[in-house]
Amino acid sequence: MSVEQWHSQRLTRVRELLGQQTSVQAILLSDLNDIRWLTGFTGSSGWLLITATDMWLFTDGRYTEQAHAQINAAGVAAHVIECRTQQSVFEALAHRLSKCSHIWFQSAHITFDVFQTLNTSLSADLVPAPALLGAIRRIKDAGEISLMSRACDIADRALAEVLPMLLSEPSEKNVRDQLDYLMRQLGADGPSYDTIVATGPINAARPHHYPTDTRIEEGHTLIIDVGALVNGYHSDMTRSYVIGEMNGEQVHAYEAVREAQAAGVALAGPGVATRDVDAMCRKVLHEAGLAEMFNHGTGHGVGLLIHEDPYLNSSSTAILQPGDVVTIEPGVYRGGFG
Structure with a gap:
C-alpha cells in the first residue's frame, strides 16, 4: 500500500x-x-x-x-x-x-x-x-509498523557494532556517542531519546541514568537503553550485560529478568489486559525474590512518541488490540549492585 x-x-x-x-x-x-x-x-x-x-x-x-x-x-x-x-x-x-x-x-x-x-x-x-x-x-497500520521495524533493525545493528568496544574500558559517554553516530550512519534520523549507558554498582542501578565519564570495567553490570528514530517513528531497546565473568548474584538476577520478560511476551496478545502482562512479569520476579527491585512499569506503547498508550502497569485498564506496538521490559535495580 x-x-x-x-x-x-x-x-x-x-x-x-x-x-x-x-x-x-x-x-x-x-x-x-x-x-x-x-x-x-x-x-x-x-x-x-x-x-x-x-x-x-x-x-x-x-x-x-x-x-x-x-x-x-x-x-x-x-x-x-x-x-x-x-x-x-x-x-x-x-x-x-x-x-x-x-x-x-x-x-x-x-x-x-x-x-x-x-x-x-x-x-x-x-x-x-x-x-x-x-x-x-x-492502532498502528502496516506503514507505521514497517518504519518501526526499520528503526529496531538500525538500533540492533548499531549495538552489534559497538559491543566489541565494551572490553576496552570505554566511558559511558564514548559508548553513547558511538551508538548515536552509527544509528545515523545506518539511516536513522537520530536517536529516539537520550541514549542511556549506565555501568557499575551505582550508575546501573538508575534506570534513566545520564551517561558520564565513568569507565566500563570488568565485573560491572551494564545497561544500554537505545532506540533509533526513522521518519518520526521510534524504537526502544534495553540490553543488560556483565563485563567479564558473572558472579552468582548477577546470574540469578539476569536469568530472573530474562524469564520475566519471556513470560510477559508469551502472555501478551489481543484481548489481554495490560495489567495482567505487568502482573505476570512481577510474579516471576517475586518468585525469584527480586520483586522489590522492580521499580517501574513493565512497558508502554511506541509510535510517534517514545512513550504512548497503552501502558503496561498495575493501574492500567487497557486491553491489548491488534495493531498495538508495546515494549515489555521488566528490570531489577539495586544501589551497590547495579
Missing part, C-alpha cells in the same frame, strides 16, 4: 468517528503528532481543522512551503493557510466555523489561556475530544 493510501485510511477513520456524532461538526487538532500522522506535516507550529468534507492546516510563514510539499507528498487533500500570529489563526478558524454549533478540541494539548482566547474567538461551543480519538492513532 502507498503512503497516500495510508494517510487516506487514517483520515477516513477520523471522519468515521466524527460522522457518528449528531451535534459535533468539526475536529480541531493542536497535537503536532496527530497532525503529522494525518498529513505528514512536521513543522513545530500548526493547527488542523477537519470537517466531513474538508481540511485546513494553519501554520506560520516559516512552514507554508514545507507544509505544501509534505501534504502533497502524503497525497492529502488539505488547504494550507498562512497565519502569522495566533490571533490570526483564531480569526481564520472563526471564519470557517461560522456555521458550526459544536467542535471537538484537544483539551490536553492547549493551555488554559489559549483555550480562553479560542473560546471567545469562536461562536461554536468547544467540546473536549473523546478518548476514542487518541485510540485511533494507538
Whole structure:
C-alpha cells in the first residue's frame, strides 16, 4: 500500500468517528503528532481543522512551503493557510466555523489561556475530544509498523557494532556517542531519546541514568537503553550485560529478568489486559525474590512518541488490540549492585 493510501485510511477513520456524532461538526487538532500522522506535516507550529468534507492546516510563514510539499507528498487533500500570529489563526478558524454549533478540541494539548482566547474567538461551543480519538492513532497500520521495524533493525545493528568496544574500558559517554553516530550512519534520523549507558554498582542501578565519564570495567553490570528514530517513528531497546565473568548474584538476577520478560511476551496478545502482562512479569520476579527491585512499569506503547498508550502497569485498564506496538521490559535495580 502507498503512503497516500495510508494517510487516506487514517483520515477516513477520523471522519468515521466524527460522522457518528449528531451535534459535533468539526475536529480541531493542536497535537503536532496527530497532525503529522494525518498529513505528514512536521513543522513545530500548526493547527488542523477537519470537517466531513474538508481540511485546513494553519501554520506560520516559516512552514507554508514545507507544509505544501509534505501534504502533497502524503497525497492529502488539505488547504494550507498562512497565519502569522495566533490571533490570526483564531480569526481564520472563526471564519470557517461560522456555521458550526459544536467542535471537538484537544483539551490536553492547549493551555488554559489559549483555550480562553479560542473560546471567545469562536461562536461554536468547544467540546473536549473523546478518548476514542487518541485510540485511533494507538492502532498502528502496516506503514507505521514497517518504519518501526526499520528503526529496531538500525538500533540492533548499531549495538552489534559497538559491543566489541565494551572490553576496552570505554566511558559511558564514548559508548553513547558511538551508538548515536552509527544509528545515523545506518539511516536513522537520530536517536529516539537520550541514549542511556549506565555501568557499575551505582550508575546501573538508575534506570534513566545520564551517561558520564565513568569507565566500563570488568565485573560491572551494564545497561544500554537505545532506540533509533526513522521518519518520526521510534524504537526502544534495553540490553543488560556483565563485563567479564558473572558472579552468582548477577546470574540469578539476569536469568530472573530474562524469564520475566519471556513470560510477559508469551502472555501478551489481543484481548489481554495490560495489567495482567505487568502482573505476570512481577510474579516471576517475586518468585525469584527480586520483586522489590522492580521499580517501574513493565512497558508502554511506541509510535510517534517514545512513550504512548497503552501502558503496561498495575493501574492500567487497557486491553491489548491488534495493531498495538508495546515494549515489555521488566528490570531489577539495586544501589551497590547495579
